[in-house]
Structure formats: C-alpha cells, structure tokens
Amino acid sequence: MSISIRGLSKAFDGHPVLHDVSLEIPEGELVALLGPSGCGKTTLLRIVAGLEVADAGEVHHDGEDFSSRSARERNVGVVFQHYALFRHMTVAENVAFPLKVRRRPRAEIGPRVDELLSLVQLDGLRGRYPHQLSGGQRQRVALARALATRPRILLLDEPFGALDARVRQELRRWLRRLHDDLHVTSVFVTHDQEEAFEVSDRVVLMNAGRIEQVGTPAQVFEEPASPFVMRFLGAVNVFQGHLEGDRAYVNDLVFAAPGAGQARSAHVYVRPHELEIHRAAVKGSFAARVLRLVPLGAAVRVELSAPGFGNAVEVELDVRKSEALALSPGDAVHVSPRRVRVFPAHEAAAQDSLTASGL
Numbered sequence: 512m513s514i515s516i517r518g519l520s521k522a523f524d525g526h527p528v529l530h531d532v533s534l535e536i537p538e539g540e541l542v543a544l545l546g547p548s549g550c551g552k553t554t555l556l557r558i559v560a561g562l563e564v565a566d567a568g569e570v571h572h573d574g575e576d577f578s579s580r581s582a583r584e585r586n587v588g589v590v591f592q593h594y595a596l597f598r599h600m601t602v603a604e605n606v607a608f609p610l611k612v613r614r615r616p617r618a619e620i621g622p623r624v625d626e627l628l629s630l631v632q633l634d635g636l637r638g639r640y641p642h643q644l645s646g647g648q649r650q651r652v653a654l655a656r657a658l659a660t661r662p663r664i665l666l667l668d669e670p671f672g673a674l675d676a677r678v679r680q681e682l683r684r685w686l687r688r689l690h691d692d693l694h695v696t697s698v699f700v701t702h703d704q705e706e707a708f709e710v711s712d713r714v715v716l717m718n719a720g721r722i723e724q725v726g727t728p729a730q731v732f733e734e735p736a737s738p739f740v741m742r743f744l745g746a747v748n749v750f751q752g753h754l755e756g757d758r759a760y761v762n763d764l765v766f767a768a769p770g771a772g773q774a775r776s777a778h779v780y781v782r783p784h785e786l787e788i789h790r791a792a793v794k795g796s797f798a799a800r801v802l803r804l805v806p807l808g809a810a811v812r813v814e815l816s817a818p819g820f821g822n823a824v825e826v827e828l829d830v831r832k833s834e835a836l837a838l839s840p841g842d843a844v845h846v847s848p849r850r851v852r853v854f855p856a857h858e859a860a861a862q863d864s865l866t867a868s869g870l
Contacts, residue, residue, distance in 0.1 A: 512573050512663035512696050513538045514559060519568035521554055528554050530720045532568070541690045541697040543707035546717035547743070552700045553668055555717075559698065560666050561585045572664065585664070588657030588695075592669040594649045596641040602652050603628065603637040609659045627655040630689070647678040654686075658693075667699035671706065679703075683710045704744055708732070716740055738854045741780045746827075748786070750779040750820050751856070759853045762819050764795060768853040776856035781848045783827035788813060788836060789845045796847035799824060801838050813838060817846065 514536040521529040529551045536542050544552035557563040559570055561582035569578045577585050596605050603624050610620045628634050631651040641649055650670060657665060670686070671679040687710050690697055701707050707714050708728035716723045716731055716739075724736040735741040752761035759768040759777045766779060789796060799817035811833040813826040826846060828836070838844070 514664065514696060514698070515569075515571035515574070516555070516559065517569045517571065519555065519558060519565045519570070521551075521558065521563065521565050528720050529558075529565070532720070532722055534715060534722060534725065536696060536698065538573075538696055539694045540712045541687070541699075541710065543711035543714050544698060544700045544717060545702065545704065545707040545714050546723075547702060550717040551720040552717050556666050556668055556698060556700050559664075560587050560589050562589070586660065586662050587664040587666055588660070588662035590650070590653050590657045590665070590667040590670050592672045594641070594653045596649060596652060596656075598641050601638050601640055602633060602644070605641070605652055606655045606659055609656060613660065623659060627658060630658070631655045645678075646674045647682055650674065650682060651685075654689075658695075663696065665695050665697040667697065669700050669702075672701075679706070686710060716743065718743075735852060738778060738780070741852055741854070746783050746825060748781045748783065748821065748824050750781070752777045752779050752853075754853075754855070762797065764797060764848075766848075766851050766853055777853050778856050780852045780854070781850070783812065783825045784810075785848060785850045786824070786826040787847050787849060788826055788828065788838070789847065790836065792845045793847055796845040799844055799846050801840050801842040801844060803840060804833075804838060815844070815846065 514534075516532060516534040516536075519529050519532045520527070532551070532555060544555060546552050554563060558565050561577070561580060561584070565578065569576055571577065572585065582589070597608065600608065606624045606627050607620050610623060624637075628637055631654060633648060633651055633655070636644065636648065641652070644652065654670075671682050674682065683706055699710070711728065713725060714728055714731050715725050718739050724731050724740050726734070731740060732744055735744065741747055750761045752759045754760075754768055754775055754777045757767065757769050759766045759779055761779050768777060792798070797817060797820055799815040799820075801813060802816055803814040805812040805814065807827070809830060811828050811830060813828060813833070815824045815826065816822055817824045824846065
C-alpha cells in the first residue's frame with residue numbers, strides 16, 4: 512500500500528509542529544523519518560497512523576483519502592519505543608490480543624500466533640511474561656503483535672530507542688531482513704543517522720516541522736540539499752568566505768560554487784574525512800598546527816588550529832595514514848580539502864534562526 516501525504520499542518524496549543532508537509536511513499540518501501548527532537552517526525556507518524564488529526568491536509572492510502580478514518584479502519588500496525596505490552600499477559604496472549612479484539616475465530620488465532628512467534632524467533636518463549644524478557648525480546652513481541660492483523664502499513668516510533676547500542680544494532684539488521692521478507696510498506700522514526708542509513712530505502716530528513724530533503728541514504732549524505740542537512744549528518748568544518756560569480760574564496764583557496772546566485776558571502780562545508788594532512792605545503796592547502804590526537808578505533812581524529820579558517824579544524828584519518836604521518840601535538844602541517852559543499856551564508860543564517868525558533 513502506498514502512502515501519499517498532502518499539505519499536512521498541525522499545531523498544539525497554538526505552537527506549529529508541522530508546516531505544509533507533503534510526501535510520497537511507494538508501496539513496499541521502508542522509509543526513515545530522521546531529524547532532531549521536536550522536528551515533527553513523531554507527529555507526522557501519528558497522523559499517518561490515525562492517532563492524531565491534522566489541522567490541514569490529507570493522508571491517502573493507495574489513492575484513497577483516509578484522513579477521517581480511525582487507526583483501526585486504516586489497518587496499520589504501530590510499534591512504540593517502550594513496547595506497550597500488557598504486563599499481565601504472556602507473550603502469546605500479547606500477540607493474540609489484536610486478533611481477539613477483532614473477534615477472529617480461535618482456529619485462525621492459534622496458527623497466526625505460532626507463525627508470528629516463529630517469524631520473530633521467539634517460539635520457545637510463548638508462555639513468558641514481559642518482565643521475564645530482555646528489552647530486545649520485548650520489542651520483537653511488540654513487532655509481532657503489530658503484524659498480527661496483517662497490516663498493509665507498519666509504523667515504528669523510535670523502535671530501538673530504549674535499547675543499548677549492541678542490541679540496537681542487532682535488531683535493526685534483523686528488521687531490515689524481516690522487511691525484505693514481508694515487503695510491507697514501513698515508516699519508522701529515528702534521530703539516529705546510522706540507524707536510518709542502515710535500515711531504510713529512503714530517508715526523509717526533517718527540521719522544525721518541514722521536510723529538508725528526501726533521498727536514498729547515499730543521496731542525502733553525498734548531496735546535501737541545505738546547510739542543515741550538511742550539519743545534521745555528522746561532524747563538519749565550516750569556513751567563512753565570499754562569492755564571486757560561480758566561485759567561492761576562503762583566503763587564498765578557491766572552490767567551485769555553481770548556483771550560488773547573487774549572494775556575496777558563503778559558508779564552505781568540509782567533512783573531517785574529506786580533509787588531508789601534509790607535512791609540506793601543496794597546491795590548494797592551508798597552514799595549521801596540531802593540537803590533539805584522538806584515537807577512534809579504525810580512525811584518528813586530529814584537532815588543529817588554523818587561523819583564518821575558523822581556528823578549530825578537525826580532520827579524520829585512517830590509522831595507517833596517521834601512522835605514516837607520525838603526528839604529534841605542536842607539529843606544523845598543511846591541510847587540503849578533497850571535497851567541499853558551498854552554500855550562500857544567508858541560507859545557513861536563515862536555517863539557524865528557523866531551528867532556534869522551532870518554526
């Protein structure tokens with residue numbers, strides 16, 4: 512079942528939460544709603560589920576307007592962050608509950624519960640109660656219950672947020688495999704970039720109640736549509752410069768800046784892993800001094816002082832490159848960008864104001 516969201520707006524107590532949001536989700540796709548806390552992603556999910564009513568706009572399922580229909584009429588499965596399991600019911604009873612509410616025959620309920628417990632790999636735990644399960648097991652029970660009525664849409668609100676890092680990683684990989692088997696149209700909310708990128712077919716990046724960018728994980732990371740997207744998706748160095756035609760200038764460095772328009776000042780964004788460190792000056796490099804080396808497992812973060820380039824600059828090197836350079840605090844080096852993204856300074860300022868005000 513495809514989902515079409517058209518011009519949704521929502522406010523709580525006069526405070527706008529969503530602003531004219533439109534989005535198309537094709538049938539069978541797994542989409543992540545990604546963004547900081549308070550950006551409107553959970554409200555959007557709840558409106559799609561029928562748990563909230565929009566102030567304006569429509570939600571269509573397979574071309575049919577479902578905006579005025581209840582959550583039950585929409586036949587969606589919902590998984591919440593904190594499981595929402597019935598503590599007095601066993602695993603099997605929790606999974607069977609939505610089927611009993613819909614008065615399905617016993618001959619149907621038993622086999623369906625067996626099928627789902629096998630699907631989520633909890634066959635041997637059917638008689639246990641929620642307090643006897645681990646967090647990962649409880650979340651799999653919640654997912655099995657959401658799938659009990661064979662929903663055409665599965666919605667997950669921060670499904671792994673209450674779990675530790677190792678269990679989160681295991682469950683999101685398991686969820687991706689499960690989705691590939693079931694092909695149910697799925698939307699999940701997260702503020703975790705790694706989670707969104709690992710699990711989803713497409714990412715919808717939200718900020719202050721608006722959609723900033725929609726694309727595959729590779730597209731939004733490699734081709735950020737705005738300064739907000741660039742900053743949200745990991746660490747970034749920001750250099751102040753000016754524009755002349757289709758070029759941006761930061762001190763003596765020159766970068767291509769197509770489509771910058773008539774703006775005069777620019778922000779040049781460079782991710783730490785897109786900077787290289789050299790012992791001697793090379794073309795397109797700037798001088799810096801090593802302040803600190805921070806081991807990160809397979810990589811090393813090099814913190815540098817670079818007057819004229821925002822002073823504090825971070826570079827991420829793989830371990831072999833770091834060992835070859837044999838850097839120490841106080842060393843004089845040169846740094847060159849392999850790739851940059853240029854945005855007019857007024858765009859960054861406008862988005863900072865938007866995010867700060869929540870509008």
